Amino acid sequence: xxxxxxxxFLVSLGAAGxxxxxxxxxxxLGEIVAxxxxxxxxxxxxxxTVGAFAAYVGTLYSGSFSIGLLLAILAGACFGLLMSYMSxxxxxxxxxxxxxxxxxxxxxxxxxFLGTFGAVxxxxxxxxxxxxxxxxxxxxxxxxxxxxxxxxxxxxxxxxVLVFWxxxxxxxxxxxxTSVGENPHAxxxxxxxxxxxxxxxxxxxxxxxxxxxxxxxxxxxxFREYMVAGRGWMTIAIVIFGNxxxxxxxxxxxxxxxxxGLQMRIGALGYFVMEYQILRTLPYLVTIAALILISRRAGxxxxxxxxxxxxQK
Amino acid sequence: MRIxxxxxxxxxxxxxxxxxxxxxxxxxxxxxxxxxxxxAYSFLLHEGIGTxxxxxxxxxxxxxxxxxxxxxxxxxxxxxxxxxxxGQLHMGAMASSWVGLALAGTNPFxxxxxxxxxxxxxxxxxxxxxxxxxxxxxxxEVITTLLMNxxxxxxxxxxxxxxxxxxxxxxxxxxxxxxxxxxxxxxxRTRIHAGLLxxxxxxxxxxxxxxxxxxxxxxxxxxxxxxVARYSGISIPKNILFVALLSGGLAGLAGMSxxxxxxxxxxxxxxxxxxxxxxxxxxxxxxxxxxxxxxSIFFGFLINGGEAMQRGAGVPVAVSNSLMxxxxxxxxxxxxxxxxxxxxx
Numbered sequence: 001x002x003x004x005x006x007x008x009f010l011v012s013l014g015a016a017g018x019x020x021x022x023x024x025x026x027x028x029l030g031e032i033v034a035x036x037x038x039x040x041x042x043x044x045x046x047x048x049t050v051g052a053f054a055a056y057v058g059t060l061y062s063g064s065f066s067i068g069l070l071l072a073i074l075a076g077a078c079f080g081l082l083m084s085y086m087s088x089x090x091x092x093x094x095x096x097x098x099x100x101x102x103x104x105x106x107x108x109x110x111x112x113f114l115g116t117f118g119a120v121x122x123x124x125x126x127x128x129x130x131x132x133x134x135x136x137x138x139x140x141x142x143x144x145x146x147x148x149x150x151x152x153x154x155x156x157x158x159x160x161v162l163v164f165w166x167x168x169x170x171x172x173x174x175x176x177x178t179s180v181g182e183n184p185h186a187x188x189x190x191x192x193x194x195x196x197x198x199x200x201x202x203x204x205x206x207x208x209x210x211x212x213x214x215x216x217x218x219x220x221x222x223f224r225e226y227m228v229a230g231r232g233w234m235t236i237a238i239v240i241f242g243n244x245x246x247x248x249x250x251x252x253x254x255x256x257x258x259x260x261g262l263q264m265r266i267g268a269l270g271y272f273v274m275e276y277q278i279l280r281t282l283p284y285l286v287t288i289a290a291l292i293l294i295s296r297r298a299g300x301x302x303x304x305x306x307x308x309x310x311x312q313k
Numbered sequence: 314m315r316i317x318x319x320x321x322x323x324x325x326x327x328x329x330x331x332x333x334x335x336x337x338x339x340x341x342x343x344x345x346x347x348x349x350x351x352x353a354y355s356f357l358l359h360e361g362i363g364t365x366x367x368x369x370x371x372x373x374x375x376x377x378x379x380x381x382x383x384x385x386x387x388x389x390x391x392x393x394x395x396x397x398x399x400g401q402l403h404m405g406a407m408a409s410s411w412v413g414l415a416l417a418g419t420n421p422f423x424x425x426x427x428x429x430x431x432x433x434x435x436x437x438x439x440x441x442x443x444x445x446x447x448x449x450x451x452x453x454e455v456i457t458t459l460l461m462n463x464x465x466x467x468x469x470x471x472x473x474x475x476x477x478x479x480x481x482x483x484x485x486x487x488x489x490x491x492x493x494x495x496x497x498x499x500x501x502r503t504r505i506h507a508g509l510l511x512x513x514x515x516x517x518x519x520x521x522x523x524x525x526x527x528x529x530x531x532x533x534x535x536x537x538x539x540x541v542a543r544y545s546g547i548s549i550p551k552n553i554l555f556v557a558l559l560s561g562g563l564a565g566l567a568g569m570s571x572x573x574x575x576x577x578x579x580x581x582x583x584x585x586x587x588x589x590x591x592x593x594x595x596x597x598x599x600x601x602x603x604x605x606x607x608x609s610i611f612f613g614f615l616i617n618g619g620e621a622m623q624r625g626a627g628v629p630v631a632v633s634n635s636l637m638x639x640x641x642x643x644x645x646x647x648x649x650x651x652x653x654x655x656x657x658x
Binding site for chain 2: 085101103105107108110112113114229230236240275277278285288295
């Protein structure tokens with residue numbers, strides 16, 4: 001397998017890694033915000049599926065990526081509201097609320113998708129987002145090919161990492177969110193509206209998850225029922241791996257994206273037809289390995305997963 | 314176990330309202346898809362419970378749900394969030410298929426019995442990994458159990474498309490088990506097999522475990538209040554590992570029962586997500602074995618009825634996943650609202 005070590009293969013692998021990291025980065029940023037406010041949204045996998053499907057339908061019928069993206073964000077917000085209502089207003093167990101959102105989200109999308117388009121082997125395609133080469137930067141050898149020849153959402157995700165870092169650590173809003181997730185009762189005494197902040201964070205996080213799903217659709221140019229393929233769960237692992245901070249989460253997303261890219265690129269070489277199934281386990285195994293690696297110092301917001309009730313300690 | 318009348322009333326109201334709401338919303342979606350919900354639901358009822366054969370198919374679908382659901386209720390009782398029944402089921406299926414094929418030609422009873430044991434052990438072993446990671450390294454078990462599902466499914470995909478592939482078949486599956494190893498049919502002219510009896514036998518066993526045994530009591534204490542458990546000297550790691558093993562083992566039995574009772578060969582996609590559905594089964598059954606039994610029959614009805622709706626009314630079979638998810642969401646919501654109204658905590 002001479003290709004495996006060629007510069008060409010490694011560059012294409014790097015580029016694929018960056019591309020596959022994008023949905024993970026977007027979803028992880030949203031989940032970081034939600035979890036820092038104290039709500040663990042385990043429904044991500046379902047919400048990403050909903051977002052991917054909404055983006056597909058919106059783009060297919062309107063011919064415009066923006067409409068597709070908008071529809072995805074809207075659908076994500078709806079599911080975020082449902083999650084918020086269950087976990088914040090009704091104070092349901094967050095694990096079970098999240099699981100119910102996941103199971104319903106993937107279920108209802110499969111139902112509507114198959115009901116609308118039928119069980120076809122070749123789905124109707126939509127155009128994929130075209131790559132934009134960043135002037136100058138894209139002509140840097142190797143680096144340019146890996147980082148600066150992507151579609152707009154890839155660049156957006158990188159910019160957002162910085163924006164979120166600033167927002168969470170350098171603004172009062174970010175500090176308020178953190179205080180709500182660390183000690184909601186103290187925050188409440190200081191006059192911070194815990195319910196409102198948690199609602200906003202969860203709905204926002206769900207919108208980001210839906211955008212992440214939309215990214216997958218725009219990347220592939222079609223929709224498949226199980227195309228999210230565990231990325232929602234990997235996102236939750238990335239948030240832990242990233243210690244609830246955007247920059248480190250980016251590192252985790254790139255690592256998992258690279259594992260994803262590796263199985264895809266090796267698969268594309270066509271050497272291993274039957275071993276390909278084994279290769280597909282790679283991103284999942286890397287995720288588990290990463291969690292084991294950082295397990296000794298995993299922390300997280302103190303009030304994560306604990307419903308807030310005024311006057312109750 | 315003391316049962317309060319108000320509790321029963323609240324639960325009954327919750328479940329009835331949740332089921333009605335879920336069916337109403339699903340009817341709206343069905344009409345939006347251009348199909349007739351009345352026709353669809355009549356197919357659901359007729360082929361789900363309206364005929365003997367239909368009901369037998371419902372029971373057939375409920376067997377893996379019952380195995381996995383009982384197992385998960387053990388894990389959930391101790392708040393070990395095992396989302397990996399699907400993977401444990403696959404690993405159990407794999408082990409049983411291997412044993413069955415390896416021992417074909419020897420004593421059939423011995424072969425089947427060893428296949429049962431192998432599936433339990435393999436499912437338990439697979440569940441022990443996330444349990445040990447949780448107790449030794451505090452790795453979140455929701456993520457590890459879930460991601461290991463993908464690993465198991467792709468691993469079986471590899472086996473049946475490579476080393477274990479039946480060379481005589483075009484499809485990607487392992488060789489078919491000889492028919493003298495198939496679980497016997499227990500009702501003529503139906504597909505119901507002895508796996509149902511094994512699953513039913515697990516109901517009282519799980520009940521005794523949870524309600525009458527010391528290990529079960531410890532699991533409950535760990536689940537409801539880990540610090541009390543710690544102070545009273547209950548070993549949390551040991552007990553978590555124990556429920557994880559049982560839970561994975563039961564899911565493994567589901568895999569064996571599907572391979573030896575329904576499919577007769579290991580292949581990809583033999584489970585339409587039984588392990589995932591079982592999460593809802595045990596939660597809606599309130600981790601109570603009798604409750605799990607009732608819900609698994611009801612969900613078996615929805616899965617079987619979903620197929621009937623596809624055949625009869627052109628509604629995609631995925632309708633059942635959507636319905637079940639909605640029922641869970643509505644139960645979670647109505648449970649709180651109704652209890653607040655009735656002023657019971």
